[in-house]
Amino acid sequence: MTKLNDNYTQLKDSYVFRQVNEKAAAFASEHPDLPIIKMGVGNTTRPLAPTVLDALHGAVDKLSDEATYTGYGDELGEAYLREALSGYYKNEYGVELTADEFVLSDGAKSDTANIAGLFAAGSTVAVQDPVYPVYVESNTVLGNRIVYLPCTEENNFVPTPPSEPVDIIYLCSPNNPTGTVATHEQLQALVDYALENGAVIIFDAAYSAFIRDDSLPRSIFEIDGAKQCAIEVGSFSKWAGFCGVRLAWTAISEELRVDGVSLLERWRRRQLVMFNGPSNISQAGGLAVLSEAGQRECAEIIDYYRANASIIRESLQAVGLTVYGGENSPYIWLKTPNNKPSWEFFDELLENTQVVTTPGVGFGSEGEGFIRVSAFASAETTKTAMQRIANQSS
Amino acid sequence: MTKLNDNYTQLKDSYVFRQVNEKAAAFASEHPDLPIIKMGVGNTTRPLAPTVLDALHGAVDKLSDEATYTGYGDELGEAYLREALSGYYKNEYGVELTADEFVLSDGAKSDTANIAGLFAAGSTVAVQDPVYPVYVESNTVLGNRIVYLPCTEENNFVPTPPSEPVDIIYLCSPNNPTGTVATHEQLQALVDYALENGAVIIFDAAYSAFIRDDSLPRSIFEIDGAKQCAIEVGSFSKWAGFCGVRLAWTAISEELRVDGVSLLERWRRRQLVMFNGPSNISQAGGLAVLSEAGQRECAEIIDYYRANASIIRESLQAVGLTVYGGENSPYIWLKTPNNKPSWEFFDELLENTQVVTTPGVGFGSEGEGFIRVSAFASAETTKTAMQRIANQSS
Numbered sequence: 001m002t003k004l005n006d007n008y009t010q011l012k013d014s015y016v017f018r019q020v021n022e023k024a025a026a027f028a029s030e031h032p033d034l035p036i037i038k039m040g041v042g043n044t045t046r047p048l049a050p051t052v053l054d055a056l057h058g059a060v061d062k063l064s065d066e067a068t069y070t071g072y073g074d075e076l077g078e079a080y081l082r083e084a085l086s087g088y089y090k091n092e093y094g095v096e097l098t099a100d101e102f103v104l105s106d107g108a109k110s111d112t113a114n115i116a117g118l119f120a121a122g123s124t125v126a127v128q129d130p131v132y133p134v135y136v137e138s139n140t141v142l143g144n145r146i147v148y149l150p151c152t153e154e155n156n157f158v159p160t161p162p163s164e165p166v167d168i169i170y171l172c173s174p175n176n177p178t179g180t181v182a183t184h185e186q187l188q189a190l191v192d193y194a195l196e197n198g199a200v201i202i203f204d205a206a207y208s209a210f211i212r213d214d215s216l217p218r219s220i221f222e223i224d225g226a227k228q229c230a231i232e233v234g235s236f237s238k239w240a241g242f243c244g245v246r247l248a249w250t251a252i253s254e255e256l257r258v259d260g261v262s263l264l265e266r267w268r269r270r271q272l273v274m275f276n277g278p279s280n281i282s283q284a285g286g287l288a289v290l291s292e293a294g295q296r297e298c299a300e301i302i303d304y305y306r307a308n309a310s311i312i313r314e315s316l317q318a319v320g321l322t323v324y325g326g327e328n329s330p331y332i333w334l335k336t337p338n339n340k341p342s343w344e345f346f347d348e349l350l351e352n353t354q355v356v357t358t359p360g361v362g363f364g365s366e367g368e369g370f371i372r373v374s375a376f377a378s379a380e381t382t383k384t385a386m387q388r389i390a391n392q393s394s
Numbered sequence: 395m396t397k398l399n400d401n402y403t404q405l406k407d408s409y410v411f412r413q414v415n416e417k418a419a420a421f422a423s424e425h426p427d428l429p430i431i432k433m434g435v436g437n438t439t440r441p442l443a444p445t446v447l448d449a450l451h452g453a454v455d456k457l458s459d460e461a462t463y464t465g466y467g468d469e470l471g472e473a474y475l476r477e478a479l480s481g482y483y484k485n486e487y488g489v490e491l492t493a494d495e496f497v498l499s500d501g502a503k504s505d506t507a508n509i510a511g512l513f514a515a516g517s518t519v520a521v522q523d524p525v526y527p528v529y530v531e532s533n534t535v536l537g538n539r540i541v542y543l544p545c546t547e548e549n550n551f552v553p554t555p556p557s558e559p560v561d562i563i564y565l566c567s568p569n570n571p572t573g574t575v576a577t578h579e580q581l582q583a584l585v586d587y588a589l590e591n592g593a594v595i596i597f598d599a600a601y602s603a604f605i606r607d608d609s610l611p612r613s614i615f616e617i618d619g620a621k622q623c624a625i626e627v628g629s630f631s632k633w634a635g636f637c638g639v640r641l642a643w644t645a646i647s648e649e650l651r652v653d654g655v656s657l658l659e660r661w662r663r664r665q666l667v668m669f670n671g672p673s674n675i676s677q678a679g680g681l682a683v684l685s686e687a688g689q690r691e692c693a694e695i696i697d698y699y700r701a702n703a704s705i706i707r708e709s710l711q712a713v714g715l716t717v718y719g720g721e722n723s724p725y726i727w728l729k730t731p732n733n734k735p736s737w738e739f740f741d742e743l744l745e746n747t748q749v750v751t752t753p754g755v756g757f758g759s760e761g762e763g764f765i766r767v768s769a770f771a772s773a774e775t776t777k778t779a780m781q782r783i784a785n786q787s788s
Contacts, residue, residue, distance in 0.1 A: 134667065
């Protein structure tokens, strides 16, 4: 008689972004005359870079010719792209990792979720609160215990090391949802904790391309000792508009050992057993992102979103609201006026301005009283949304 | 202090296809003058269908324009493609499943591995022996107990129902590696067992497009009662040459319940938590496969591989070898002469004919004394390989 994985019953309601979409869809069907502006899900909207488009077409063309057609590739991702990432880490971050220390996948969501399976069920996992729900839900399903590290205005939304022993620490910087970026010193304290306590850090760097302040670390491996305790997950989604194209990587140093076992080897094994590599078309696009022209063109698109983020910050501040993030990040963390509950303010904004945001409480209890505003809409749409909010507030 | 998932230590050596590749690569570097023919991994080699190529280019073009660009789509796969699959099942198999009963993914390997996580750790899982290693390895990592159902010449490589209670049964038909196809009667016996014993069948139909004998079932849902006990995993990889493009689906009826819980809802939840949908480019290609022109063009490519399979069957039989499969399948299951161990015959073929196959024992102990020969090479290469084997045997 089949028995189910009971941990699924521990999951809360449905995924916050889905709830947001359902509320927005319900509003739209009730008010077909009121055009909605989506600033909820962190979904890219700009066309891909020309260099990347050429590469994607080129990859499709290759599949049209017997001489260049390829089927299954390397389950760990093509060597050419892992080599290119290795070069990128060296040039951009001064970090030495070999091509074999990168494993490619279809997305950072998949990786941050699946990698938890390398650890013993029942592990204690620290996450930031508020938190990207994937870390919590994937670990809940595995039967792990979640410990929340409060991220509040008081600590500028970057946690101090856990006060109790934990096995795994998820960190996301630039942070989703708060838009804040951890400094070298803050990350060093967390790396030092991990080294002293034998914990492993899973560092989600999906938004690193938004960091333009040279004093801020873009890779966990810029921190002393991180190679011995940290795993980094990176993504082409926000960097190059690949949210739909699907391509990401996980970087693990051969130096990272748990009980003498290489976590890199374990992760490679996991992917050999349960994955078959990302799409060959997507990987060709990824290589183009890493070219000189691709990096330049993608940086221009990031600049566009960064300009939106500035507009959002300034517009919201101009109407007297308190905001965080949005400087080296596409997310603005808005404190609701008069400590209104997140969903109440979400509903008000939807009702009065038709601007869809994401309720902070959907990311954890410390997110109550905040909403997340995304800078991924078009510049025009962003301005329209901010104008609506300004009109509503005046 | 971090603890690892110890189940990983139960995994055997490395993945058989990787071992095969390593042996082939080693031979090639020692004998650069002797061109190798790969008939090992089941990797497609024909260019994609024209209709599909047009759709892939079209999807890339959409990403070039702000008006048509899309980022994240539905985590469960785009509705248009799930609708098309629903229509395909109805037209082709007479099976009624709604679009919501399909969940799209990057591959059947991922799905057959990941879906095991829906069940309680420690479940008893029956697999065919020989078996596609992914089922065994993914369940081993989850801490499940594996029971082997012998598939031998005596039962024409299709198992009878388990003689002991099991929770989950993996079935693959057309079978990888033996190339044999289960009949309606054989599948009905297994479905009846599952219904009577409260077991769940995970049916891997990745090779169903190779079935041209109308008397053979192409979907488990053609079997009475299957909706109440079976999950089907299908794939565009072998059907449409998407091994590298990456696109697959899992079909679960709303009627399938375990302890009153809908497995469809659990699987949807799993994908919402841990996956973000397949590539939007791949999905556009998948829709084209399902078009009338796409189906016709893909069938022509399947015909090409089927003709190769016939050549392999006949050539091997002509030199006195015993073969199975290869009639409604791209795989020929070759009995080694004089009961030679699989790896010994693999090495002999590599050494004497430079034809790379897959040792049957790599798929399980019942595969000892067999090798798998794949029909996915070009017609010319297939003929050359068979000529080399004929010369060697004469």
